[in-house]
Amino acid sequence: MDAMNLRLIFVLTDLIAPLAVGYYLHQRHLVSDESINKLIRFNVVCIYTILALLSFWVLPISWNLLIVPLFGFLLILVPGAIGSLLFARHYASWLDRGAYVASAMLSNIGTLGGVCAFILYAEQGFAYTQIIGTCQNIMLVLVIFPMAQYCYIKQTHAIRKTNRFKSFCEMFFSLNQMSLLGIAVGLLFNAFGIARPAVLGTVFQGLVHIAAWIAMLPVGFLIDFGQVRRYERQVRSLTALRFVITPAIFGVLIYLFVSDPVVQGTLLICAFCPTAINAVLTARLYHLTTDLSVASFVITTAAFLPVIFPALFFLLR
Template identity: 50%
Template sequence: MDWGRIFLVFTDILLPLAAGYFLKVHTLMPRRFCDWLIRFNVIVMVTVLTLMSFWVLPLSAQLLWLPLIGVLITAVPGIIGAKLFAGGFDNDLDRGAYVISAMLSNIGTIGGLCAFIMYGEAGFAYVQLVAAPQNILMVAAAFPMAKYYYEKHKAAEKKAKLQLSFREMFITWNQIGILGMAAGIALQMCGIERPPILGVLFHNLVHILAWVSLLPVGYLIDFSRAGLYYRRVTSMLWLRFVIVPVIFYAGFRLLFTDQVLLGSLLIMAATPAAINSVITAQLYKLNVDLTIASFLLTTVVFVLVVFPVFFFYIHFGGRL
């Protein structure tokens, strides 16, 4: 394992977040360019990298479990958050924001980068298999949950139902990365070898992906308003970094023996809250500042404490 890879946590996670915030504060980047970066990341970067990583991923029957794990990694934290912690908030807008932050984690971006740092392309590809259902689950699970809490808060008022067609839910450009996954698997099954130059390109594109993904996130952050909620969301640290990893680790050990797969899955089980929780809260008029506080707090603790501890444990020969 290359020790220099640990510094990618700072250059590819913290630095783009800081750069995005700097660009916003000094009005050096318009909001429309931020929105364009988000779309470019989801439609182009994720698709290309997914295709290239799945082209060389060793296929096995065990991999069929990973999409199901992707569903459970969203559902289980949401249920635990709703049952154990959300009741401590005063109103349903706060409760809904907390539950959404518990459900949606930053598997695809931060999880993918950290798995790549630990295990190379195989780790990145495993993450994408688990992350594949995330966009669908955001629409099919997180959106209805957010609407439930909003409607519960506004019980005295009559509100129209959410109107989403099947196409809007499941067939959008945001899901095109799944086609990249399918194309990579098809190339491998056909026995077509990936040219070595694409391996070099892949390693460079991972760093570009991190910047394209996280720079817009930094741009969206408002520290002053989020600061009011840090203490109120400290339970998210227990949920994200203790309760959920322990629950899933027990199941992972029963299903898998491969240390690379186990390590990649454990990283995913402990990823911080996702910026998509902020987008969901904005859409359904929940407490946006609470979701931002959850995202910032869990991301900082993950980058500065959780992942470095895991990195050095594995580096010095620890087994899962």
């Protein structure tokens, strides 16, 4: 069995297994919400910063580093525009509309896409997904949070009495963005020709598995199948948007404008990624219809792991 086929096992060990463990822990009340929140923060602040540094340290510097962020922003804006114009406007409640658009815009690229790209393209694929994940973090603050607040205000006819400048600074300039520092340091070492010690390659591979577990376990912890069944019909269009419409559009764009096969494959994986957990967190933060976002996350993830990604694996390998 070659290295790529061996890494396919990670779908089970690094993605499905922690989801199951997280769900079990929640059902048995073995872990508190506070502990899960601390785990998420540790992963974002510490593990992903180290992974970003190590992967960008050896990433080939080329024109592809310019085109990847462009696709990163488009992968957020295009599904969001289509979802808003064609589907979300049919919802009577602005809380439903906001949750729908957030679920359309935010896809699980940084965690799920990162592991899947690592399976196919090792560290190079992982690094490209982190660039796109960084674009998503920027859009989360600049576009998605304001959109969510607008929907909340439209529904309640209220204005939140907060210091907007202070809120913006807290969201954008926070420890949650530490991976940007890791990217910058890694690129700096790369540009100055500083060789990465061989032992750090082994460290990187181990940290990928740890990061996947820490990221996916809280997701399993949040799953509520009762609410998922309630909103199943309402997210069918989101499923089509995630797995049919968006990949069709970006498949053409990738074919026309991207020549590097690793970048092509990584971008295609990102185009198929399911709804991100950040859509659920956004809905909670701005009092939108959280269960709609949860249903979208669970259903699209359940389709991606056993069906979509295995198909992509054999298509792209």
